[in-house]
Amino acid sequence: MSATYLHVVGCPRSGTTLMAEMLVACYPHEGHSEHEETIFKVKPQASGLRLSKKPNDALWMAPLLERDPNLYVIAMMRDPRSVICSMHKAWPGMYFCNYPVWKRAEKAITEIQAHPRVMVLRYEDLVSDPKGVQQRMEDIFPFLQRSHDFDRFHEVAEAGEDAQNALGGLRQVDLSRIAGWREHLPRLKQQLQRYPQLAQDLITHGYESNNDWQAQLEGVTAETFPCRYSDSSEFWKHLEQKLRFIGKRRHYFRDRGL
Numbered sequence: 001m002s003a004t005y006l007h008v009v010g011c012p013r014s015g016t017t018l019m020a021e022m023l024v025a026c027y028p029h030e031g032h033s034e035h036e037e038t039i040f041k042v043k044p045q046a047s048g049l050r051l052s053k054k055p056n057d058a059l060w061m062a063p064l065l066e067r068d069p070n071l072y073v074i075a076m077m078r079d080p081r082s083v084i085c086s087m088h089k090a091w092p093g094m095y096f097c098n099y100p101v102w103k104r105a106e107k108a109i110t111e112i113q114a115h116p117r118v119m120v121l122r123y124e125d126l127v128s129d130p131k132g133v134q135q136r137m138e139d140i141f142p143f144l145q146r147s148h149d150f151d152r153f154h155e156v157a158e159a160g161e162d163a164q165n166a167l168g169g170l171r172q173v174d175l176s177r178i179a180g181w182r183e184h185l186p187r188l189k190q191q192l193q194r195y196p197q198l199a200q201d202l203i204t205h206g207y208e209s210n211n212d213w214q215a216q217l218e219g220v221t222a223e224t225f226p227c228r229y230s231d232s233s234e235f236w237k238h239l240e241q242k243l244r245f246i247g248k249r250r251h252y253f254r255d256r257g258l
Contacts, residue, residue, distance in 0.1 A: 013086035
């Protein structure tokens with residue numbers, strides 16, 4: 001019997017760490033990544049379930065899913081306002097992500113969302129209804145055999161330091177961070193002014209029905225803050241990534257006999 005690989009992807013700060021830690025804590029498995037591990041470094045195993053997570057691997061999933069019948073994917077989506085206004089404990093004094101990074105992930109996830117071995121999951125649904133999400137996940141991925149409920153994962157999880165930094169601490173899921181962007185309006189206004197298409201994305205993905213929410217930005221002065229990702233064009237960086245992916249994909253298929 002061949003192994004099953006369940007890989008979590010999505011834009012950084014979209015709940016990928018939370019999802020991965022829930023899976024590790026709540027489902028028996030034969031191997032998992034300690035924190036982040038690109039699918040290209042996950043070693044093939046003879047049998048059983050292997051859990052892994054790498055947010056930006058969302059960009060490379062489509063061709064892998066096409067050829068690898070043992071690969072399953074959970075793709076996390078989150079309100080882009082929350083993503084671009086989120087901070088990471090390991091990167092103090094700066095925001096972690098920006099709109100172009102969110103948009104690249106969104107486009108990649110849209111490309112694979114109809115695949116039968118892919119579950120697209122909103123962070124907001126996960127924290128507001130963990131039990132319902134867990135049942136839906138088991139319906140999509142019947143190989144998951146539950147040992148613990150998602151809403152109590154924090155009681156059994158053994159997250160490492162990197163994961164706890166990403167999570168901001170190990171605790172029960174709650175709704176406190178769904179609209180945390182309201183506490184970062186100068187950052188949000190700067191991103192909206194630079195990337196006005198963000199407003200349409202909110203409507204497209206059902207986070208808003210119109211642009212009335214922008215009234216909250218009236219009188220707010222846009223400010224440019226340090227960010228781990230640059231707002232400048234990264235064309236050459238992305239081209240280099242695509243070229244490296246060609247080689248990584250070749251090794252992936254070879255190692256798995258595909």
